[in-house]
Amino acid sequence: MLKIGPYELQSRLLLGTGKYPSFEIQKKAVEISETEILTFAVRRMNIFDKEQPNLLEQLEMNNYKLLPNTAGAKTAKEAVRIAKLAHASGYCDMIKVEVIGCLKTLLPDPVETLKATEELVKEGFVVLPYTSDDVILARKLQELGCHAIMPGASPIGSGQGIINPLNLQFIMEEAIVPVIVDAGIGSASDATYAMELGADGVLLNTAVAGAGNPVKMAEAMKLGIRAGRLSYEAMRIPKKKYASASSPVEGMSKV
Numbered sequence: 001m002l003k004i005g006p007y008e009l010q011s012r013l014l015l016g017t018g019k020y021p022s023f024e025i026q027k028k029a030v031e032i033s034e035t036e037i038l039t040f041a042v043r044r045m046n047i048f049d050k051e052q053p054n055l056l057e058q059l060e061m062n063n064y065k066l067l068p069n070t071a072g073a074k075t076a077k078e079a080v081r082i083a084k085l086a087h088a089s090g091y092c093d094m095i096k097v098e099v100i101g102c103l104k105t106l107l108p109d110p111v112e113t114l115k116a117t118e119e120l121v122k123e124g125f126v127v128l129p130y131t132s133d134d135v136i137l138a139r140k141l142q143e144l145g146c147h148a149i150m151p152g153a154s155p156i157g158s159g160q161g162i163i164n165p166l167n168l169q170f171i172m173e174e175a176i177v178p179v180i181v182d183a184g185i186g187s188a189s190d191a192t193y194a195m196e197l198g199a200d201g202v203l204l205n206t207a208v209a210g211a212g213n214p215v216k217m218a219e220a221m222k223l224g225i226r227a228g229r230l231s232y233e234a235m236r237i238p239k240k241k242y243a244s245a246s247s248p249v250e251g252m253s254k255v
Contacts, residue, residue: 005126016205069096076115154184188224195228
């Protein structure tokens, strides 16, 4: 079971809601993924305009918890304002803090992320900051009281998978809150690898929404995350330089 703040979840897959080719495909992908948490950018939602289409209305919302994110914020002040806007709309008290510091790489601004996290924790939000794979920054965010850490596997939407497994492992080893690998996942094998490293969950969007068949990819991600978690819990054998026979040679009859 994955526990984030007061929320207990069976699924370890957190799914984004953007970039899908149609509402119908999105609905099918979300359903087959069996996710329990949906994330969306507050700035891209017409949350107060009832005349505008709302992708969340296409889903049975009683089955999901919502994780609004502050995508588009460039400062802590903007992130806090967006978070309060999402809360005022009645969606959820969870918030994914996303403060981008570089428009080319879409890497997060560490200083502004720390400031926003500190303020929102004080305001009573369940805070999940998106961060780089910086081990020290992850520690400082936890010291501020965040409820989960969300280090990127690689740049947002790049599909490069995990490019720095060592740093992710360092973060996981020190973590006192769940570690949700976020950004850069491209395939089910990437998601499995993240879980085998010891991640508590994976958040992804483009890898499913941008796939040739988003519905099949959503199912693949679900199964990959489950397999990775089971593999992590089973504790893999150590790697060896030389071969090791599967069957003992002692007691074998001579031919």
